[in-house]
Amino acid sequence: MAIKDILLLGDPDLFESSQPVEEAELEQAVRTGRDLADTMERFRYKRGWGRAISAPQIGVRKRIIFLKVDEPWLIINPEVSDPSDETMEIWDDCMSFPDLLVKVERHVSFTMKWRDENWELHEKRIEGLFSELLQHEIDHLDGILAVSRAINGNSFALQSQRDKIPGAVFANNPAAAAV
Numbered sequence: 001m002a003i004k005d006i007l008l009l010g011d012p013d014l015f016e017s018s019q020p021v022e023e024a025e026l027e028q029a030v031r032t033g034r035d036l037a038d039t040m041e042r043f044r045y046k047r048g049w050g051r052a053i054s055a056p057q058i059g060v061r062k063r064i065i066f067l068k069v070d071e072p073w074l075i076i077n078p079e080v081s082d083p084s085d086e087t088m089e090i091w092d093d094c095m096s097f098p099d100l101l102v103k104v105e106r107h108v109s110f111t112m113k114w115r116d117e118n119w120e121l122h123e124k125r126i127e128g129l130f131s132e133l134l135q136h137e138i139d140h141l142d143g144i145l146a147v148s149r150a151i152n153g154n155s156f157a158l159q160s161q162r163d164k165i166p167g168a169v170f171a172n173n174p175a176a177a178a179v
């Protein structure tokens with residue numbers, strides 16, 4: 001277990017696609033999950049927010065996501081299907097560009113298949129809070145950043161200016177996330 005450096009916007013590796021985890025690599029994937037947990041914990045301590053992180057953000061090009069809202073959740077090889085026609089607009093943030101907010105459009109819900117830390121396969125309809133969070137993280141696995149999904153040229157704001165954005169819905173509420 002170790003705290004890793006989080007790759008920052010401008011690092012070309014963030015735009016690379018990640019490879020699926022093979023069953024024989026499960027042990028290593030679980031170790032990567034612990035590194036992700038430690039790295040995110042450190043980020044939360046410093047910045048007061050952060051609920052999910054992907055392996056490529058710490059330089060590991062494997063399809064692994066670690067998420068923690070209430071319980072820790074390790075997601076290996078997520079696959080998306082049946083995204084809802086209904087979408088939402090949201091001001092998104094990212095640990096790879098922590099001072100920036102980007103307005104993006106996300107599906108309200110989708111179906112996700114994934115493997116867990118025991119290599120068991122799961123399938124679930126993902127909605128609400130987890131929906132935008134996981135669409136963001138799965139994008140990372142495909143080398144897509146929220147800045148690439150900006151709705152238009154006016155879809156950028158500094159975190160310090162968030163109170164000035166009229167009627168904004170934020171992906172991350174630092175006050176809530178700090179609990």
Ligand SMILES: [Zn+2]
Binds near residue numbers: 093094096136140
């Ligand atoms: Zn991100």
